[in-house]
Amino acid sequence: MTPPADSVNSAANPTLEALGEDGVLARILARLPAPDPARVPVGPGDDAAVSRIEGRLVTTADMLVEGEDFLPAWCDPVRLGVKAAAQNLADVHAMGAAPHGLVISLGAPGTTPVDVLTGIMDGFAAEARRAGASVLGGDLSGGPCLIVSVTALGTLTGPAVLRSGARPGDAVVLAGTLGRAAAGLDLLLAGCAPEGAPADLAALIEVQRAPRPDYAAAATIAGSAHALIDASDGLAGDLGRVARASGVAAALDRDALTALAAPLVPAARALGDPDPAARALHWVLTGGEDHGFIATVDPGRIPVGWTRIGTCRAGDSGVSLDGEPVADTAFRHFTGDR
Template sequence: MCSDRRVPARSSAPASPSQSSAEPTLAELGEDGVLARILARIPSAGAGAEGVPGAGAAVEVGPGDDAAVTALPGRLVSSADMLVEGEDFLRGWLDPRRLGVKAGAQNLADICAMGAVPTGLLLSLAAPGDTPAAVLEGIVEGLVEEAGRAGAAVLGGDLSGAGQLVVAVTSLGGLDPRLPALTRDAARPGDVLWLGGRTGWAAAGLDLLLASGAALPCTPECAACCAEAVEAQRAPRPDYPAVDRLREALGHAREGAGHGRRAALIDLSDGLHSDAGRIARASGAVLDLDGEALRALAGPLVPVAAHVLAVRGDIPATDPAALALHWVLTGGEDHGFLAAAPPEAVPVGWARIGRVLPGEPEVRVDGAPAVHGTGGFRHFRAPEDGEDVTGAPGPRRRDRA
């Protein structure tokens, strides 16, 4: 390491109520002091490969030098993403460790969505000089934690000053030379649509935070599921091994099927409808989602929806089941995985949620075009007719290329 839907308001709130004014700031410590504290939180920083986690990469030189040195298995797979204060999060909602977990999850999921093994993360941080050093330390701790859960290592990065907190991560992975990448253009008519992990929970958590002003006054009846939804928004935990199980299913189904371990795969960062549309357009096919399967996914979210609507004062104008289904269709940031695979491949632990049909590329539900307004978040997008993008401050949903 060297030198959602509404536009959020800027916030100068501390990242965690646990921080106090006695905590030194970045300006008080200086660059070298900040780096020393950060490096102390990365396993084996400055001490070579010993102790550095990583399922596929051998880390020869870790953080602390001009660059990291790793032995990468197979072909290089890389991606990058960032979280910008005021655009993607408010520090009053995300404590530093959870922000690090979130940054790691959204990047590691992209590597897994190509069918690759995550090996390393590079972290670039920019922050105002009056930011408590504990904020950056917490971000690093969360990133290291989530990287380790995926079998990867934090390899280094960069540090800079800025007018707002920015967390930018570059993710690296290795793809077995014997296996094809799992790309968006590989869906074929006759394929089955599978969901690995879940969708809708992070969107529910975001709406709950927006409706309650982060106070979370949940009733005892929905306290557990409300807390689970908020945690999914703050610190999503993708099911990385789900992709391994998909690979295993493709391998078992390969003999006699002639599909060559082919499957389309995408990280659901922007919502099921939006990301299904990306597969549909890339593959030139129709993705027909099963309404009954979607309602089953939405069922556990209905109590959360009822609470959100009660806080908003929207009951009985809006049906809680309809809002829960909307979250399932449009909610990103859980970082579940959508796959289109040959019918012979049945991945363990994945939910069957539809099929691929011939036709002009589009997303359908039970054979009918999906309703207007289920496209997921886009940066720089103009509001749709009747859509409210003002209102309470809060982070908007993510968009990825």
């Protein structure tokens, strides 16, 4: 992440190599809110954190690598911190668990201004706080590019909600959004600057840069969902994982998907697509990174805040729309497949 030239090596914003590891760490620690001592009696700053937990421990990890998962020109440090926290906290909720804490490791070139790392930590801590989690600690290292690696911890007092629990007859339900981050990404790729974009397009770009999952909705369904997943890789891809793990067929409802696609049509028009409605529907089906939650549940037990988008049926595992299979075209590392 390259800041304005006049900020580099200034007294207020020195580089990492000018401050040294201890100096960088001191600036980061000074910005972190103190954790609740009842849950985290020993927080950041010692050799390790100490937590008090109730129930079983849930663990997940994810990373963001410059050039592979984000471009600095599109994502300022604070938003990058939000994104790093959100994608991990969503996975904790997708197990039916409550977030407890986050551990973050940062790698960056020595020429990086320190406000890049402190900005990441500001966004990271704010999103952790929104989810009811604490920042427990982490690590620093030099590297050829900016890397943000996160481990999230959660607690389970009931059974875990797995991908493999969907049953024929279940309603497929959604909390949050689908396709908005994908639309925002395509707008960015087309050179649409969020600062000068119309409000409806800027809102889509914001979902790509700093998704904010509906953690409260995920918590309301944890006790009744048969299966639950964070749709980080898109509706077709992640619902397909549920269908295969559960041995069910997931039939999507066109009217529900059309309603989800409607706010995306202006973006498709702005990009000059000859069939804006079809492009918007494609984003809903295949676009990831909104971190909406997809669950299956008894049709009579759909909580407030969840929208029915389909039905599980007996049959060959997969996802269909109007009786036709929906291809999984989600991005995958190493191959670049979309």
